[in-house]
Amino acid sequence: MSVDILTKSFQQVNWDQMEEVHIAATNSLTALADPAQLGLLWDRMEKDDRLAASAEAFNTFQKYVLYEDPETGLRLRLHIFGDHAVEEAHNHRASFSSLILHGSYRHILYGNVEDVWGEEDRLASAPEARFVQEQPPGSCYTVHNAFVHAVYANPDTISLVIQGPRQRKSIRIYEFNQGTTRTRVGGSKAGEVQEPGERKIGRAELRTVRDRLAGLGLLL
Numbered sequence: 001m002s003v004d005i006l007t008k009s010f011q012q013v014n015w016d017q018m019e020e021v022h023i024a025a026t027n028s029l030t031a032l033a034d035p036a037q038l039g040l041l042w043d044r045m046e047k048d049d050r051l052a053a054s055a056e057a058f059n060t061f062q063k064y065v066l067y068e069d070p071e072t073g074l075r076l077r078l079h080i081f082g083d084h085a086v087e088e089a090h091n092h093r094a095s096f097s098s099l100i101l102h103g104s105y106r107h108i109l110y111g112n113v114e115d116v117w118g119e120e121d122r123l124a125s126a127p128e129a130r131f132v133q134e135q136p137p138g139s140c141y142t143v144h145n146a147f148v149h150a151v152y153a154n155p156d157t158i159s160l161v162i163q164g165p166r167q168r169k170s171i172r173i174y175e176f177n178q179g180t181t182r183t184r185v186g187g188s189k190a191g192e193v194q195e196p197g198e199r200k201i202g203r204a205e206l207r208t209v210r211d212r213l214a215g216l217g218l219l220l
């Protein structure tokens with residue numbers, strides 16, 4: 001099965017060692033991005049009630065969990081960005097690696113969340129960019145959960161993401177338009193919806209999205 005590629009690659013990986021994670025992720029993401037493999041993963045997700053129910057739409061992108069190991073916390077996700085601009089910087093609950101399959105985005109790194117904003121009750125200010133890079137199709141990167149970043153995706157940008165075990169209960173998000181920061185907790189703690197614009201994606205829409213991905217040549 002295609003998920004074997006993922007589980008074998010990360011069997012001995014230490015998620016505290018980012019270079020080690022990146023090497024394993026680059027190898028496995030490249031293999032899993034093959035249209036035949038990605039098609040198998042998508043169809044497996046659709047047949048799995050738990051995975052299918054985890055598909056969500058946010059204000060700026062859609063998230064599909066193609067695989068999840070409850071024991072290790074390892075996840076494989078597909079992200080599809082829309083045409084709404086991302087106007088926020090944030091860190092993550094888990095470290096991850098991402099491979100751009102289609103489209104592109106500008107990726108900006110700011111620094112560790114504790115260095116950028118300090119404690120959660122501290123008044124946050126706009127972070128200062130420390131690294132800026134254009135991520136074209138085929139590029140792969142790995143980011144530690146503590147690192148604050150922002151992505152400015154072009155419409156129809158699609159990425160395949162390997163997420164490690166969650167190491168944080170919450171993340172911090174800075175909204176550039178409002179000049180404010182907020183804390184977002186994990187979905188299991190918050191319930192179904194945390195912010196306006198979020199919604200679950202139903203099975204009928206899953207089939208429509210699959211057809212769209214097939215039309216782009218991303219899966220068979």
